[in-house]
Amino acid sequence: MKHFLFASGLLLSLAAPALAQENIDKSKFRQLAQELPTPNTYRTASGAPGHEYWQQRADYNIKAELNDDNQSLIGSETITYTNLSPDVLTYLWVQLDQNIFEKNSMTSLTRSTKIPEKPTFGVAEALAEQTFDGGYKIKSVKDANGKALPYIINFTMMRIDLPQPLKPKQSVKFSIDWSNLINDQKKQGGRGGYEFFPEDGNYEYQMAQWFPRMAVYDDVNGWQHKQFLGTGEFALPFGDYKVSLTVPADHVVASTGELQNEDVLTSTQRNRLAQAKKANKPVLIVTPEEALRAAKNKAKGKKTWTFVAKDVRDFAWASSRKFIWDAMNVNYAGKNTLAMSYYPKEGNPLWGQYSTEVVAHTIKVYSKFTIDYPYPVAISVHGAVGGMEYPMISFNGGRPEKDGSYTERTKYGMISVIIHEVGHNFFPMIINSDERQWTWMDEGLNTFVQYLAEQEWQRDYPSSRGEPRNMTTYMKMDKSMQQPIMTNSESVTQLGNNAYGKPATALNILRETVLGRKLFDYAFKEYARRWAFKHPMPADFFRTMEDASGTDLDWFWRGWFYTTDHVEQELTGVKWYAVDTKNPEVENARRRAEINEAPKSLSQQRNLQDIPKTLLDAKPELKDFYNTYDPLAVTAESKAQYQKYVQSLTPEERALLEKGLNFYEVSIKNNGGLVMPVVVQMTFQDGSNQLVRIPAEIWRYNDQEITKVFVTEKPVVSFLLDPFQETADINMDNNAYPQRAQPSRFELFKQQPQAITPNPLQRQMQQQPQAAPTSNR
Structure with missing residues (x-):
């Protein structure tokens, strides 16, 4: 500790270094003027749609038939495309995403492959020429009069040349007939496809990207015809759909939209469905027993299910005779939505207990943070792999063991994937961002709200993404293994961390640490309100968040979204100063204590x-004045000098002097390059503590090192940066003063043969057979 004496006026000078002219362009706080597009009449500087904003429209009438014998589809669609742009169009672009399953697709041609030193037969089979040909077989493209239209297919994109230019405010109607084989999800992968159940010889079909779809034409990119390689998802225009699906007579169909012909259901099922529309708990519409009978008997014949959907950007469906089906009503803000789940018996007991409840929960939480859910239904369909989203319907994994047991990881993984995929109804199915170019705008924003929904599902829910501390492993990786968030999805090496985890973490930090919940929640909801049923771009999100929160966040977007910098603040030192009171009774006692405690x-x-007795101990006659003199003794003279000093002070100066304040000069380095708020916790001598939050702008003059003076009435015994690990600091070892090491553990073990151990629920079932899960609620 250092003591210092204030001169009269008690002034403390905190000089800010001047910014050199040549450093202005390098400042981490410079505006994003060069990175963001110039505002115009379509997209404003505030982030809102402009008064001349426009977007195209595509309405569909589709008829398709599923062949359960050879897993194929035959389809015919009529598209009415309306040009609401100010431009004249001479051709249209249609997406043929199923063409990634062609033998010579760009996906397979551009996939890097390598032969290992000892290739197995499985490796050889994988490297062999692809035998599955699941691409579209386009039979015809015709205008409204049945006349053939010229077209050309460029991998996953098809250009249709119009016989005459399509002027603004005009519509064109054309039809496409096609067929294709349906891919086996487990073998060929894909976001849709079928799963085969060898135990009963049945299939479940999850039909996604199953029909030729219009590409987006907008004011930013023109035609979005970037090839689909399997990672970058979809940019699609809104429209109305009428879809008729012909399937085996005993199949149950889950679909985007509302069922128009309920006579495909039995009278019992219709009564149950009517009951579910008023229920606050899931009601079984197709029971496990009914699904089991259908799977065994396999009825002959066909049925056609017809669905209608308004203002959606896509359409998906699922079909199987194995489906158990339950539903319940969700009422939010006075609007009713039917939450539903479809799942084979292999999904129970997890799916019967949780799926529809999770759907309902997701609709409520997302509506709270964005806009009220506008659609009449929300569906979760169980499949064997992954998760994928479409308007009103999602395909989700999470399967128990065959004995009905499941691990904690399986349970929470299932709940999380349902929240995530149902949540995609909002991002990007309604707030319709360009997934092909900016994956983070749907995955990152959705993962963030998923985190909020998980935390409202269960206290301390084990969320894998959202918490800043969960992102530090990725952010501390070598920069050569990372790309900025603002990178096209097909160029990202770690899509999960880059497009899901990192933006979700950034938004959580923006909400909790930078803006606070009130400012953030208002701005985030405003973004959703502005861009619902429209096509937002990154600049629209950045600008809206700043505009609605009243906060300049360019430094935040630049660091988190445009760079691979990370957070690494280091507390390099603390200097302790205290005011010299000049009071001999105080200062001399303090000095004596320091000497005694040294x-x-x-x-x-x-x-x-070793020296039991010194010479002076043996001969005390050798002692003189200085052997007994006490320099710290309080004398009448020193008291008088102190009184004279006190009388020279003003009342304000005297009050400040009597407080006995402590001044701590804290030095902090920014080792990671990413400027962030500084969160400091001071622990005092009496055990209490104080938290100080300093905005990131403290780095604006020097983004590498800062000092900050803290003034306290009580002595501080320790300082700690980021005590709640809220900034994603990758190294907590250098955040404390005095420095303290982070605890870790190592385990001593004996190498033993690997054994398959039962999960905790299996062990419980083995001990108490009566506790075995039931097949349904």
Whole structure:
């Protein structure tokens, strides 16, 4: 601790270094003027749609038939495309995403492959020429009069040349007939496809990207015809759909939209469905027993299910005779939505207990943070792999063991994937961002709200993404293994961390640490309100968040979204100063305590043993004045000098002097490059603590090192940066003063043969057979 004496006026000078002109362009706080597009009449500087904003429209009438014998589809669609742009169009672009399953697709041609030193037959099979040909077989493209239209297919994109230019405010109607084989999800992968159940010889079909779909034409990119390679998802225009699906007579169909012909259901099922529309708990519409009978008997014949959907950007469906089906009503803000789940018996007991409840929960939480859910239904369909989203319907994994047991990881993984995929109804199915170019705008924003929904599902829910501390492993990786968030999805090496985890973490930090919940929640909801049923771009999100929160966040977007910098603040030192009160009774006592508490040197300690008696101890007559003189004794003279000093002070100066304040000069380095708020916790001598939050702008003059003076009435015994690990600091070892090491553990073990151990629920079932899960609620 250092003591210092204030001169009259008690002034403390905190000089800010001047910014050199040549450093202005390098400042981490410079505006994003060069990175963001110039505002215009379509997209404003505030982030809102402009008064001349426009977007195209595509309405569909589709008829398709599923062949359960050879897993194929035959389809015919009529598209009415309306040009609401100010441009004249001479051709249209249609997406043929199923063409990634062609033998010579760009996906397979551009996939890097390598032969290992000892290839197995499985490796050889994988490297062999692809035998599955699941691409579209386009039979015809015709205008409204049945006349053939010229077209050309470029991998996953098809250009249709119009016989005459399509002017603004005009519509064109054309039809496409096609067929294709349906891919086996487990073998060929894909976001849709079928799963085969060898135990009963049945299939479940999850039909996604199953029909030729219009590409987006907008004011930013023109035609979005970037090839689909399997990672970058979809940019699609809104429209109305009428879809008729012909399937085996005993199949149950789950679909985007509302069922128009309920006579495909039995009278019992219709009554149950009517009951579910008023229920606050899931009601079984197709029971496990009914699904089991259908799977065994396999009825002959066909049925056609017809669905209608308004203002959606896509359409998906699922079909199987194995489906158990339950539903319940969700009422939010006075609007009713039917939450439903479809799942084979292999999904129970997890799916019967949780799926529809999770759907309902997701609709409520997302509506709270964005806009009220506008659609009449929300569906979760169980499949064997992954998760994928479409308007009103999602395909989700999470399967128990065959004995009905499941791990904690399986349970929470299932709940999380349902929240995530149902949540995609909002991002990007309604707030319709360009997934092909900016994956983070749907995955990152959705993962963030998923985190909020998980935390409202269960206290301390084990969310894998959202918490800043969960992102530090990725952010501390070598920069050569990372790309900025603002990178096209097909160029990202770690899509999960880059497009899901990192933006979700950034938004959580923006909400909790930078803006606070009130400012953030209002701005985030405003973004959703502005861009619902429209096509937002990154600049629209960035600008809206700043506009609605009243906060300049360019530094935040630049660091988190445009760079691979990370957070690494280091507390390099603390200097302690206290005011010299000039009071001899106070200062002399303090000095005496310091002397008495000072540790004795090693020599002094050993001399106490080795030198039992010094010469002066033996001959006290050798002592003089200085052997008994006490320089810290309080004298009448020193008291008088103190009184004279006190009388020279103003009342304000005297009050400040009597407080006995402590001044701590704290030095902090920014080792990671990413400027962030500084969160400091001070622990005092009496055990209490104080938290100080300093905005990131403290780095604006020097983004590498800062000092900050903290003034306290009580002595501080320790300082700690980021005590709640809220900034994603990758190294907590250098955040404390005095420095303290982060605890870790190591385990001593004996190498033993690997054994398959039962999960905790299996062990419980083995001990208490009566506790075995039931097949349904």
